[in-house]
Amino acid sequence: MSSVRTNIQPNLLDYEETLTSFSWDNIAGELSGLPQGKGLNIAYEAIDRHSTGNLKDTVAFRFIRKNRVVDDFTYSMLQKQTSKFANVLKNLGIKKGERVFSLAGRIPELYITALGTLKTTAVFCPLFSVFGPEPVFQRMNKGEASVLVTTSALFEKKIKQLMEKLPSLRFIILSDAAGHLSGKVLSWSKLMEQASDEFIIPKTDPEDPALLHFTSGTTGMPKGALHVHKAVLTHYITGKFVLDFHPGDIFWCTADPGWVTGTSYGIIAPLVNGVTSIIDEEEFDAKRWYSILEEHKVNIWYTAPTAIRRLMRMDINVKETYDFKNLRVILSVGEPLHAEAVIWGEENFGFPILDNWWQTETGGIMIANYASVKVKPGSMGKPLPGVEAAIAKVNDKEITIISSPDKQGHLVLKKGFPSLFRAYLNDEERYNKCFLGEWYLTGDLAKKDADGYFWFIGRADDIIKTSGHMVGPFEVESTLMKHPFVSEAAVIGKPEPSIGELVKAFVVLKSGNEPNDEVKMNIMGFARKEMGPAVAPKEIEFVESIPKTRSGKILRRLLKARELGLPEGDISTLEQN
Ligand code: ATP
Numbered sequence: 322m323s324s325v326r327t328n329i330q331p332n333l334l335d336y337e338e339t340l341t342s343f344s345w346d347n348i349a350g351e352l353s354g355l356p357q358g359k360g361l362n363i364a365y366e367a368i369d370r371h372s373t374g375n376l377k378d379t380v381a382f383r384f385i386r387k388n389r390v391v392d393d394f395t396y397s398m399l400q401k402q403t404s405k406f407a408n409v410l411k412n413l414g415i416k417k418g419e420r421v422f423s424l425a426g427r428i429p430e431l432y433i434t435a436l437g438t439l440k441t442t443a444v445f446c447p448l449f450s451v452f453g454p455e456p457v458f459q460r461m462n463k464g465e466a467s468v469l470v471t472t473s474a475l476f477e478k479k480i481k482q483l484m485e486k487l488p489s490l491r492f493i494i495l496s497d498a499a500g501h502l503s504g505k506v507l508s509w510s511k512l513m514e515q516a517s518d519e520f521i522i523p524k525t526d527p528e529d530p531a532l533l534h535f536t537s538g539t540t541g542m543p544k545g546a547l548h549v550h551k552a553v554l555t556h557y558i559t560g561k562f563v564l565d566f567h568p569g570d571i572f573w574c575t576a577d578p579g580w581v582t583g584t585s586y587g588i589i590a591p592l593v594n595g596v597t598s599i600i601d602e603e604e605f606d607a608k609r610w611y612s613i614l615e616e617h618k619v620n621i622w623y624t625a626p627t628a629i630r631r632l633m634r635m636d637i638n639v640k641e642t643y644d645f646k647n648l649r650v651i652l653s654v655g656e657p658l659h660a661e662a663v664i665w666g667e668e669n670f671g672f673p674i675l676d677n678w679w680q681t682e683t684g685g686i687m688i689a690n691y692a693s694v695k696v697k698p699g700s701m702g703k704p705l706p707g708v709e710a711a712i713a714k715v716n717d718k719e720i721t722i723i724s725s726p727d728k729q730g731h732l733v734l735k736k737g738f739p740s741l742f743r744a745y746l747n748d749e750e751r752y753n754k755c756f757l758g759e760w761y762l763t764g765d766l767a768k769k770d771a772d773g774y775f776w777f778i779g780r781a782d783d784i785i786k787t788s789g790h791m792v793g794p795f796e797v798e799s800t801l802m803k804h805p806f807v808s809e810a811a812v813i814g815k816p817e818p819s820i821g822e823l824v825k826a827f828v829v830l831k832s833g834n835e836p837n838d839e840v841k842m843n844i845m846g847f848a849r850k851e852m853g854p855a856v857a858p859k860e861i862e863f864v865e866s867i868p869k870t871r872s873g874k875i876l877r878r879l880l881k882a883r884e885l886g887l888p889e890g891d892i893s894t895l896e897q898n
Pocket residue numbers: 536537538539540541542543544653654655656657658676677678679680681682701763764765777779780874
């Protein structure tokens with residue numbers, strides 16, 4: 322399956338050739354660096370270097386408000402606004418390395434905060450606006466927030482009650498307050514009014530901390546991953562090679578900046594590459610999304626399997642209803658993208674959806690399908706040039722790289738690419754445990770085929786050991802989803818003394834199907850035929866919905882805890898329906 326469909330030549334034309342010629346030093350040479358050799362700063366690469374040249378009047382961000390009113394910010398406007406905010410922080414006495422948090426929906430102030438903070442060399446940490454007070458407290462406390470930018474409504478609802486418990490919090494800036502509320506609770510517009518729009522970015526070492534991102538909490542308590550300014554090299558080159566940004570492109574990343582995708586690709590990568598980003602303030606809505614793609618002539622669209630699966634379930638004839646002639650590349654991240662979804666993309670848009678793999682810890686895309694490389698549906702693709710990925714056998718203190726193909730093992734990445742996290746906040750021990758020799762252990766299991774494609778097996782924590790077999794839940798879920806009655810499935814291992822663990826599936830049926838024994842037997846029979854009796858689920862439970870994180874990842878640990886009557890653990894990122 323090839324995904325080249327228009328006359329635009331992909332930036333990454335020859336994968337194999339690029340692998341051999343690639344060097345991170347050359348990539349650094351494609352960026353500008355701060356004037357007078359003052360280092361490397363993400364915000365300078367993203368905005369300032371574009372704001373006086375050809376791109377100054379190009380739209381950097383197009384905000385689509387909930388009521389569909391559009392608010393455009395050109396590169397030069399964004400440059401001034403972010404410089405103003407940098408001066409606000411400077412005037413408040415915020416120093417290098419201090420943490421500036423945001424808690425807001427996808428409003429312009431959030432984006433200006435992110436980039437303005439990076440200009441000052443303070444550290445930006447975005448929080449998801451729907452977090453309740455406890456998860457907000459935990460993250461701000463752990464991250465020792467100095468400043469929080471939020472809205473009046475969120476302040477009233479979530480922050481006021483926390484203020485006493487957060488001694489490091491010096492200022493709260495309200496995006497929509499007309500005047501200051503106190504010496505500590507300040508008005509965005511008042512502060513911005515008084516600040517100059519000229520700001521010279523101070524010396525920034527490429528190793529200076531820039532971003533703090535909390536993980537999704539799929540496998541346990543969310544961890545705070547710290548990234549440095551040098552990560553911009555990965556943002557830039559993945560934007561060029563994977564998202565395939567070309568001058569004039571309109572790009573839409575649907576992720577919220579509260580997750581790493583919404584910052585690395587919802588803010589930084591498109592700006593560094595000088596394209597226009599669409600930012601929709603509203604949450605998922607199939608018809609709204611399709612109409613945005615059409616109306617705003619989106620060329621490149623980066624979304625997640627959870628959204629794609631929801632679109633697939635809708636009864637909409639995409640081809641007949643919409644005109645997507647501008648759309649050139651669709652990408653997905655966050656969870657495995659089932660082969661069916663890749664093929665659905667091909668059928669409805671005329672080209673396959675490009676799955677890619679990465680983590681909060683890696684700061685940017687690591688393994689990907691590319692516009693110019695043959696897609697094998699169900700595979701995550703091949704490593705980014707400049708990144709060495711491998712499958713390994715890992716024992717306590719030893720790591721052995723498995724070179725023969727199709728063998729299941731730990732997915733590991735060789736240290737040395739610029740966007741690898743530099744710390745887990747306040748958890749050095751856990752951080753150290755992620756490394757063995759020159760390798761970073763991702764915590765995921767995968768295999769690599771003879772053509773160099775990587776295939777996701779599962780998270781090491783989710784693997785089911787049944788009758789001497791190692792079963793990845795994703796494989797079972799994918800098979801179940803091929804059954805015509807099944808809409809969604811989640812699979813766990815349930816302790817069963819005779820066989821170790823029993824494969825149990827939670828299944829959501831497509832509407833119109835009765836959850837009865839006959840249907841259950843039918844699905845079980847299908848699974849046995851497809852996967853063999855050792856791997857097929859021995860128990861199926863019909864459910865209305867499957868618990869997921871707000872970023873759409875199946876919370877198998879929660880299903881398991883509930884099944885076993887154990888404490889639910891951290892559920893701060895659980896999506897509440
Ligand atoms: P936590 O680390 O707190 O448990 P998390 O791992 O879900 O949460 P993220 O960093 O947001 O937090 O997610 C990265 C993980 O998501 C990867 O390690 C992998 O398990 C999964 N993932 C991301 N992209 C893909 C993909 N394309 N295919 C399969 N799995 C993916």
